[in-house]
Amino acid sequence: MDDTQLGLLLSALQSAHAEITWFRAHRDGLGDICLDDFDALIVPGGWPSARDDELHPYLPKLVALMRKFGDAGKSVLGICLGAQVLARAYGADNLLGVAREFSWTPLTVTEDGRKDPLFAELQPGFVSFQWHVDTYTLPDSAALLAESRLVKNQCFRVGRAAYGMQFHFEASGDVVQRWTRSNKERVDRIAPGWLESQADADRALHADDADAAGARIARAFVQTIQRPDNLR
Numbered sequence: 001m002d003d004t005q006l007g008l009l010l011s012a013l014q015s016a017h018a019e020i021t022w023f024r025a026h027r028d029g030l031g032d033i034c035l036d037d038f039d040a041l042i043v044p045g046g047w048p049s050a051r052d053d054e055l056h057p058y059l060p061k062l063v064a065l066m067r068k069f070g071d072a073g074k075s076v077l078g079i080c081l082g083a084q085v086l087a088r089a090y091g092a093d094n095l096l097g098v099a100r101e102f103s104w105t106p107l108t109v110t111e112d113g114r115k116d117p118l119f120a121e122l123q124p125g126f127v128s129f130q131w132h133v134d135t136y137t138l139p140d141s142a143a144l145l146a147e148s149r150l151v152k153n154q155c156f157r158v159g160r161a162a163y164g165m166q167f168h169f170e171a172s173g174d175v176v177q178r179w180t181r182s183n184k185e186r187v188d189r190i191a192p193g194w195l196e197s198q199a200d201a202d203r204a205l206h207a208d209d210a211d212a213a214g215a216r217i218a219r220a221f222v223q224t225i226q227r228p229d230n231l232r
Helices: 007-015 059-071 081-089 173-182 184-190 199-224
Strands: 040-043 075-079 101-109 125-132 142-147 155-158 162-165
Touching: 007 199, 040 059, 040 081, 059 075, 059 081, 059 162, 075 081, 075 199, 081 155, 081 162, 101 199, 125 199, 142 162, 173 184, 173 199
Parallel strands: 040 075, 075 162
Antiparallel strands: 101 125, 101 142, 142 155, 155 162
16 A cells, blocks of 8 residues: 555664665556565555455565565565465465454464564563454464464464564554554444544553564564575
8 A cells, every 4th residue: 555654664674774675566566576686575564455366466476476585585574464465475374354453452472482583572472553354374384473362373484584464563653643544434444433532542552662562573673684695
């Protein structure tokens, strides 16, 4: 979607002096992306489902691209829809319309998550923003790193550093406020009345802690990105 904002993740990338190339796949397609030209691939959220190939014909190519980067040992990050696409890329099932979560949500770090550099400092758990109705089964080759009470498969890792995160760790409180206010009709469909009656209270209660956790995850992911010579 055009209003996707990388928030805390963008700050971490900029602090590391990363060179960023943007592809608006839903609008411009993916072109010819050469694996050797990039050290990492990040796929944020959006409104389609991960199986909506007919309406969004770029999706099969994105599935293949995420698998290609992951199999090459490069850092891959899928957020929300991106996580669902990554799960599809590694043979999992996408479960549509069965996993409604919205607003800031407590997450638990699993045993495998406690060993992972992205979550080592966040055990036993943390809070992050959620906005989805779909989920996925866990790929056979994946390690489950985080879960919530309602939706078990919140974050997984395949291989060296291909991560799928259902939650929006990258969305600071300010980003959440912009997202929700600019998409009122969508918010009202998933959480009627939330903007008017609960948004400010939820933000006051959770946003600072979620921002701190999200910044840690963002910095840790950026540290997984390696130059090609280090992957051989």
